[in-house]
Amino acid sequence: MFGGLTGLQDPKGTDWGERMLNTxxxxxxxxxxxxSESVEVFVRCYPSSKLLQGSIDSFKMSGRGLVIRRDFAVEEMSFETDAVAIDFGSVLKGKLSLKQPTQAIAQVILSEVGINQAFSAELVKKRLLNLTVPSLTALSGGEPVSFTDVQVQLLPENRLQVVAKADLNNGELVPLSMILTIGIERRRRVSFKDPKMELDQVPEAQREISQTLSVALVEILDNMVDLDRFDLDGVKMRLNRLETEGQKLIFSGYAEIERIPSSS
Structure with missing residues (x-):
C-alpha cells in the first residue's frame, strides 16, 4: 500500500525521515x-535521527476541496502543531500514531455553495422535515411542519440572509426571509441571533404566520451547528472566531488531537 516509501529510507539523506513521514x-x-481535491502534509524533523525517538518539530496539514461524512463540503482546512511525539514503529508500518494528545492551530473555510449543499444532507434534513413540535403543529391544524428550500447568502459583518419555505402539510407554503447575525458559543457551537424579518416579498395574508415560523426556524438553526456532531474520530475542533468574507465563512481556532483517526 505504501510502495511510495521505496527509496525514502536511506539514512544517508538528511531529509529521509521527513520524506518518509510526509508520505x-x-x-x-x-x-x-x-x-479531497488536494491534501498536503509538511513535517519538520531535523535532524532526521530524532524520528527514531518519535520526536518531530512540527506537523502542518493543508487541504482543499474536502468532503466530510459524504455530505459536508469544506473549501479549505489547515492545521499546524508544535513539537509532537509519535510512534516511529507505526510509521514503518505505514500508519501514523501519536504517543500523546496534542493541539494544533486550525482554520476552516466554508463556501456559500458548500453551506447550501449541506442543507440537502440527511443529517440536516431530519432536523427540518416533518416536525411535530406543538408550537408548529398549532399553526398547521395538527399536521407536521417542514422547512424546505433553505438558501443562505453570506453578508458582511458576520451576517447572513436566510430564505426558505415552510410547508404546513395542508397545501399551504409560507415563504420566509430574514437577516441573521452569526457568532460562536462555548467555542464549539455556531449561534444564530438577532433575526430581522424581511416581509416585503411575503403576501400580506401570510406575513404574521411567516414571522412566527421564521422565529421557529432560527431556534432550530441555533441548536443545529454543534461541531461535536461533525468531529472526526479522535479530533475535536474548538473555535476562537468566525468571519464572513465575500462568499466564504472562515473559522479559526484549534484542534484537540487525541489520536489520528483511521477513516472519515
Missing part, C-alpha cells in the same frame, strides 16, 4: 475525508 502522513490524512 505516510499524507496518505493517512487523505483517508480521513470522503473526497
Amino acid at each position: 505516510v502522513a499524507s496518505q493517512t490524512i487523505r483517508h480521513l475525508f470522503t473526497q
Whole structure:
C-alpha cells in the first residue's frame, strides 16, 4: 500500500525521515475525508535521527476541496502543531500514531455553495422535515411542519440572509426571509441571533404566520451547528472566531488531537 516509501529510507539523506513521514502522513490524512481535491502534509524533523525517538518539530496539514461524512463540503482546512511525539514503529508500518494528545492551530473555510449543499444532507434534513413540535403543529391544524428550500447568502459583518419555505402539510407554503447575525458559543457551537424579518416579498395574508415560523426556524438553526456532531474520530475542533468574507465563512481556532483517526 505504501510502495511510495521505496527509496525514502536511506539514512544517508538528511531529509529521509521527513520524506518518509510526509508520505505516510499524507496518505493517512487523505483517508480521513470522503473526497479531497488536494491534501498536503509538511513535517519538520531535523535532524532526521530524532524520528527514531518519535520526536518531530512540527506537523502542518493543508487541504482543499474536502468532503466530510459524504455530505459536508469544506473549501479549505489547515492545521499546524508544535513539537509532537509519535510512534516511529507505526510509521514503518505505514500508519501514523501519536504517543500523546496534542493541539494544533486550525482554520476552516466554508463556501456559500458548500453551506447550501449541506442543507440537502440527511443529517440536516431530519432536523427540518416533518416536525411535530406543538408550537408548529398549532399553526398547521395538527399536521407536521417542514422547512424546505433553505438558501443562505453570506453578508458582511458576520451576517447572513436566510430564505426558505415552510410547508404546513395542508397545501399551504409560507415563504420566509430574514437577516441573521452569526457568532460562536462555548467555542464549539455556531449561534444564530438577532433575526430581522424581511416581509416585503411575503403576501400580506401570510406575513404574521411567516414571522412566527421564521422565529421557529432560527431556534432550530441555533441548536443545529454543534461541531461535536461533525468531529472526526479522535479530533475535536474548538473555535476562537468566525468571519464572513465575500462568499466564504472562515473559522479559526484549534484542534484537540487525541489520536489520528483511521477513516472519515
